[in-house]
């Protein structure tokens with residue numbers, strides 16, 4: 001089976017999960033989704049207070065080599081066990097998820113287009129664009145509701161690491177994207193990518 005891998009990047013809060021999850025909801029088991037976020041390095045050897053202050057927006061924070069090996073295995077028709085990251089604890093959980101190979105694989109994450117090995121594996125590279133003020137506002141709401149964070153901590157992390165790393169490592173990757181999408185809720189972009197995936201699935 002041929003495999004097409006689509007990378008979906010964008011800054012934090014840009015709407016890349018929203019866009020990816022909409023495709024997953026539409027295609028169900030015909031499409032596999034892998035989140036780079038699940039490949040954050042584990043730090044259970046450190047106390048929570050130290051884990052809280054780490055830079056999670058630098059490429060070195062992620063075990064990207066493992067993701068590369070997993071994508072290569074999926075391309076070869078092998079299943080993989082994907083790690084599961086726990087954002088409330090800032091470390092990897094004990095769980096893994098069994099992921100089966102499929103015709104189309106979506107890979108989502110802030111830094112996926114920054115890594116040359118991943119770029120080589122992607123057949124289509126998408127960047128979801130959104131203004132910085134909208135992204136941080138969404139992140140505040142999301143991190144407080146879903147990731148157990150407090151406002152002060154979100155603001156400090158944003159100014160110390162998230163914002164500078166975004167401009168150093170994430171924003172420049174817009175230039176290597178095949179497609180730049182204005183918002184994760186963009187219906188035209190959704191229809192275009194949906195049609196492309198339908199075409200790939202019908203080719204088998």
Ligand SMILES: Nc1ncnc2c1ncn2[C@@H]1O[C@H](COP(=O)(O)OP(=O)(O)O)[C@@H](O)[C@H]1O
Pocket residue numbers: 010011012013014015016017018019138139142183184185
């Ligand atoms: N265009 C949009 N308008 C309003 N809210 C949005 C939009 N895109 C995403 N959101 C909301 O913002 C939050 C973060 O979006 P998400 O897709 O998780 O971002 P990312 O995966 O890029 O960090 C979610 O609660 C989502 O529902």
Ligand SMILES: O=c1ccn([C@@H]2O[C@H](COP(=O)(O)O)[C@@H](O)[C@H]2O)c(=O)[nH]1
Pocket residue numbers: 011012013017037040056057087089090091109110162
């Ligand atoms: O332990 C961690 C690991 C990551 N983060 C933050 O997550 C975002 C990336 O996730 P998005 O869903 O794209 O927003 C990244 O900006 C890291 O700062 C974290 O806070 N803690």
